[in-house]
Structure formats: structure tokens, C-alpha cells
Amino acid sequence: MSLESIKYKRGKLEVLDQLLLPLQTKYVKVEGVEDGWKVINKMQVRGAPAIAIVGCLSLAVELLKDDIEDKKIMRQEIEGKLNYLVSARPTAVNIKLAADELINLANTLNADENVTPNEFKERFVISIENMLIKDIEDNKAIGKFGCEAILNNANDGSVRILTHCNTGSLATAGYGTALGVIRSLNESKKLEHVYCTETRPYNQGARLTAYELVHEKIPATLIVDSMVSALMYTRNITAVVVGADRVAANGDTANKIGTYQIAIVAKHHGVPFYVAAPLSSIDMSLTSGDRIKIEERPDREMTHIGEHRIAAPGISCWNPSFDVTPTNLITGIITEKGVFTPNQLKDVIPKDSAVVPKS
Numbered sequence: 001m002s003l004e005s006i007k008y009k010r011g012k013l014e015v016l017d018q019l020l021l022p023l024q025t026k027y028v029k030v031e032g033v034e035d036g037w038k039v040i041n042k043m044q045v046r047g048a049p050a051i052a053i054v055g056c057l058s059l060a061v062e063l064l065k066d067d068i069e070d071k072k073i074m075r076q077e078i079e080g081k082l083n084y085l086v087s088a089r090p091t092a093v094n095i096k097l098a099a100d101e102l103i104n105l106a107n108t109l110n111a112d113e114n115v116t117p118n119e120f121k122e123r124f125v126i127s128i129e130n131m132l133i134k135d136i137e138d139n140k141a142i143g144k145f146g147c148e149a150i151l152n153n154a155n156d157g158s159v160r161i162l163t164h165c166n167t168g169s170l171a172t173a174g175y176g177t178a179l180g181v182i183r184s185l186n187e188s189k190k191l192e193h194v195y196c197t198e199t200r201p202y203n204q205g206a207r208l209t210a211y212e213l214v215h216e217k218i219p220a221t222l223i224v225d226s227m228v229s230a231l232m233y234t235r236n237i238t239a240v241v242v243g244a245d246r247v248a249a250n251g252d253t254a255n256k257i258g259t260y261q262i263a264i265v266a267k268h269h270g271v272p273f274y275v276a277a278p279l280s281s282i283d284m285s286l287t288s289g290d291r292i293k294i295e296e297r298p299d300r301e302m303t304h305i306g307e308h309r310i311a312a313p314g315i316s317c318w319n320p321s322f323d324v325t326p327t328n329l330i331t332g333i334i335t336e337k338g339v340f341t342p343n344q345l346k347d348v349i350p351k352d353s354a355v356v357p358k359s
């Protein structure tokens with residue numbers, strides 16, 4: 001059975017504390033929006049799709065507890081709380097797009113005189129709950145399209161894939177995006193091997209992706225981030241597949257720090273470089289990646305591993321959590337609607353790309 005990072009039953013939300021993995025498996029209760037903001041900000045839950053889903057579900061939990069009888073007040077509360085949740089981490093766009101759609105929905109339900117306060121709440125909460133199902137469906141489609149694209153371009157029958165950060169069940173509602181593609185390749189028996197980077201400084205690769213790969217019995221090897229060039233030189237890598245936190249309209253892609261340098265190395269070695277992401281990671285309001293806000297995290301994530309200091313006391317640090325891979329280094333963007341070149345995005349992002357399923 002695949003790992004479950006988000007446990008939700010009407011009004012009850014728990015997230016797997018990813019700070020403790022792989023050594024401890026402990027779920028944290030999320031009782032409302034304040035808890036939702038904290039688990040996202042502290043990175044107990046992380047990964048662009050999971051951040052959006054947990055943030056919105058924390059609002060659903062809170063609404064189900066409230067006994068607000070006035071639709072106008074409910075609408076106001078919803079807007080304020082969603083904007084607050086978006087502020088927990090700035091780079092991933094999924095939560096922002098989900099919040100915008102939910103605010104639109106709240107406006108519509110508020111304006112419709114035939115909708116009672118109870119119906120307002122019920123329809124609003126159901127929309128949020130459906131995000132869990134939609135995310136898994138989208139990820140399975142991403143897995144299938146990515147698997148086909150990689151196999152179509154592979155010269156031999158089996159493939160060797162490099163991935164970065166964690167994009168699996170832990171970063172989504174389930175199955176994963178880039179890791180979903182790897183899962184799908186493995187299911188098709190065409191995956192010879194996957195290599196995952198450690199992903200310093202937060203070690204999502206060593207702690208989380210490695211954990212998922214071992215759990216799923218997928219043939220895998222962990223490498224340190226600085227081994228990527230040597231790996232490409234010696235191991236005949238078929239393709240790189242990574243996730244995304246925000247893709248600009250021209251295809252520039254913000255993803256975990258280190259992604260950009262992997263894309264450069266891939267270009268040098270002629271290895272196709274794919275971004276696997278749902279349409280809800282694509283921000284058509286930004287013409288290029290220059291305007292993507294890059295989160296900077298505390299020095300402690302670099303200077304310490306757990307409680308143990310590894311860096312010289314007194315040294316100053318720079319800790320951007322993401323970088324932007326320019327569009328010209330990207331072979332294809334694997335979405336739930338198919339695989340597109342960056343310059344096809346503007347024709348692809350449809351009116352039906354709802355992050356939040358229609359109520």
C-alpha cells in the first residue's frame with residue numbers, strides 16, 4: 001500500500017509529520033486554519049499539491065466546526081482565511097490558484113439567493129474534499145503520459161531515470177507527479193533503475209523519496225547532489241524527471257533548489273529533461289520565471305542536521321529553497337492532459353483546468 005501523507009474523514013484532518021521521517025511515523029492533528037498554516041510553514045507537510053490540499057482541508061475542518069449562520073460573514077471569513085493560508089509559503093502556486101477558485105465559489109454561493117447558509121457550507125466543503133480525489137486522478141494521468149513519452153524516446157527497452165527532491169505520495173494526495181511517472185514506468189516493467197538525489201539542505205530525496213522507493217520496492221540508488229554530472233557521464237541516464245512548484249507561461253519552472261543545475265548538466269549530456277506537474281502548478285499570470293518569488297528558509301536547515309551542527313559556527317548562509325530552470329532547458333512538461341513543450345502551454349491551459357473541482 002502506498003504511503004498516506006494526508007488522512008481526512010469529514011471534519012477530521014491529520015498529516016504525516018515529514019520532519020520526523022524516515023525515523024518516526026507520526027501523524028499531527030490539524031484542527032483548523034491556524035494549525036494548517038503552521039504545518040505548511042514548518043514543512044511538516046510539503047510539496048506543492050499537498051500544501052494546497054492540506055491548506056484548503058484545514059479551512060473545511062474549521063468551517064464544519066463553526067456555526068456561522070450568515071452567508072456574508074461566512075464569505076468574508078473564507079476569503080481572509082484562504083489569503084492567510086497562501087502566506088504560509090510563497091513559491092508553490094497551487095495553493096494560490098486553489099484559494100482564488102474557492103473565493104470565486106464563495107462569492108457565487110453568497111450571491112445566489114436560493115442557496116441557504118447550510119447548503120453554502122456543504123457545497124463549499126465538498127469542493128475542497130473533492131480535491132483529494134482529483135489530485136490522485138491527475139497524478140495517475142501524469143504517470144501514464146510521462147511513461148509513454150519517456151519510452152517513446154528511449155533507445156533500448158529499459159530506462160534509467162534521475163529525479164530530484166520528493167514528488168511522491170508524500171508531496172501529493174497520492175501516487176505522485178514525477179515519482180508517479182517513475183511508478184508508472186516501474187509498473188510497465190520498463191524501469192531498470194532510478195537515481196534520487198539527496199536534495200540538500202532539507203534532504204527530501206534522502207529522507208522522503210528514498211523512503212518511498214524502498215517502501216514500493218522500486219530499484220533505486222541514492223546519490224549526493226554533487227554526483228549528478230558523474231552519474232550522467234557514467235550511467236547512461238535515459239531521462240530526468242522532476243516536479244514543479246510554479247511554471248510560468250513561457251515554461252520557466254521553479255522547483256527545489258538544485259533543479260536548475262541538473263537541467264544544465266542534462267543539456268550538456270543530451271539527456272531529456274522533463275517537468276511533471278498538474279495544470280494547477282502553471283501560473284499563466286507570469287510571463288516568465290523572473291517574477292516568481294523564491295522562498296528563503298532559515299540558516300539552521302543548512303547548518304544543522306536535526307540537533308547536530310555540521311557547519312562552522314559564525315559562517316553566514318544563503319538558503320533559497322527553490323531555483324528557476326529556464327524554459328530552453330526543458331524537453332517537455334508532463335501534465336494530466338498530455339506532454340507539452342513549454343511553448344505549447346499557452347494553447348493548452350484550458351478554461352476547464354479547475355484546481356478545485358466544481359461543486
Ligand SMILES: CSC[C@@H](O)[C@@H](O)C(=O)COP(=O)(O)O
Binds near residue numbers: 047177
Ligand atoms: C509534487 S511536489 C513538486 C514540488 O513541490 C517539489 O518538487 C518541491 O520542490 C518540494 O519542495 P518543498 O520545499 O519540499 O515543499
